[in-house]
Amino acid sequence: MSIAIDRDKCIGCGRCHDICPGTLIKLDSENRAYIKYPRDCWGCTSCLKECPVYAIRFYLGADIGGAGSLVHIEKQGDILSWVVDRADGAQITIEVDRRKSNNY
């Protein structure tokens, strides 16, 4: 379980660094975010929810069945859109409304 940060998209706002519950994300000398301790990521996706430019995607490690899919979160108000880019090119989006409870 870890995240991949797109260095070219990163605007260096530092929000992912600030939010990480493990303090695992750092900013490099050019003020771009990178994950310093990828093996220590819990997979909580807090950083994905903070990133204003969707530069962070998360994925499952190969050791737990990961097969190349990456997910990012696009936020619009109370709607969180979880966008999964599968390795086969398919894109699947699931919208979750924060104002609605789970049914389970």
Add this chain to the structure above:
Amino acid sequence: MEIRRFETDILIIGGGTAGCYAAMTIAENSDRSVIICEKANIKRSGCLAAGVNALNAYITEGKTPQDYVDYCKRDAAGIVREDLLLTMSERLNKVTARLEELGLVILKDKNGKYAARGDRNIKINGENIKPLLAAAVEKLGNVKVLERVNIIDYDTSGGRINGAYGIGVEDGCFYAVKAGAVIVCTGGAAGLYKPNNPGFSRHKMWYPPFNTGAGYAMGIRHGAEMTTFEMRFIALRCKDTIAPTGTLAQGAGARQINSLGEVYEQKYGLTTSERVYGTVTENQEGRGPCYLRTEGITQEQEELLLKAYLNMAPSQTLKWIESGMMPSVSNVEIEGTEPYIVGGHTASGYWVDTHRATTIQGLYAAGDVAGGAPQKYVTGALAEGEIAALSAVEYLKGEHLRGELEGLEKVYEEAERFLLPKESLYTTEQLEEAMQTVMDSYAGGIKTNYRFNEKQLDIAERKIRQLYELSEELTASDSQELMYIYELRERLTVCRSVIAHLRARKETRWHSFGENLDHPERDDKNWYKYVDSKLEDGEIRIIYRDIVPGGGKVYEHSDRQG
């Protein structure tokens, strides 16, 4: 390291669920100054970073707080503190109402009442539960939050707490916080045992990998009495993603089946530990893997499940999508996790009185770090945060001398010593892996199907002591690495206590949670009692205590010295 000094009326260590609520309670009931020391950022720190799918501790219509106490007592085979459970249960609905005021979305039926999931649960959208709590804390005038400050030690003298010391995770400073009272809310301990997936995904565990047992370890080192560390918690989880199973089992009604398609849960019993034990046994006897039977659920149910998991364990939704094995067409494989020590699920933690006072004067405990009251979940942690906060406020009304931080020099020098440039043969990571291997092999980890005997525990104890000695020689090049050294040493300290407790209870009261092969039967005649412990002169002394009676009675510490 630069030394930064602070002084406050009440120091809260850990800004998770219990810590945030304790701060809110203090601000609403007093004008005491509060400092929260949090190792990360309270917006997403602690157990609820990704969110939570339901409130699992709620008194639903027609039920009473005593019903909840009785449920917990049954599930723990009697080893609980009824006084703690009852005072917690009486507050569950009040704290839930407060959460709703803060903005938590709770599912309601057409009459406007909370929609129950079974007898004790209500359904929510808990994705943003931690940001809601953090926002409430940030509005409080008398509360200062020190973020990325990791507390490493208490200051005590004469059995009383005077404050605590910490290190800035990134700023490289040494923090000394003097306080009139301290509330410890550091959570439980993950990472003691080798995890399900020890490679790249080693931290994809159920419990937060950043909860290292710091609160337990500091208490142990300062002679606090601890209880029931032999009742470990092992979660039954979705394979690989270690995502919760309750949503499938309770929410979608999925049953536990083996690879032959047989429902096996009735065979072993339905307590939390029996559900794990049944799964382990089915595997051992050749009927694995085990699953939650989801095949045949409707498309609508499937869509709702995918969303529900995104709100607490998004890796499971990703796994379904990425593998193509959707729950409607493919049952969900389950497995037991590595054991954790966590007082919010089992009864491990500080031995506290009804007011949540520990055996160290001025030190209160709430949430997963406090023992005796399992099945707290989110609302129980909030309730305990409230009780501990009110108790600390009450305590400060007394005429207590506030002690000076006499241990500063010693703790500071110890931290500085790890920062000296020197050659170290081993790294912190290597010793952590060695510790997890020892616990896995000799103290009832996944490798031995959670079983152990006393000869194995002897080996575990020797090896853990050796690792602690080796940890003295570790070296850190920055403050984050320094934190990792302390976290390792905290875990090793907790491991030693776990081993001592596992050895002390000479029966098997809970399958899997404490499966002692030398004493495989439950023995109510001799072991219907608490196993407590204290560190004295470097050795762990076991204390046996009679079960504290229920019926609304208050328990006070009458014999703090044990």
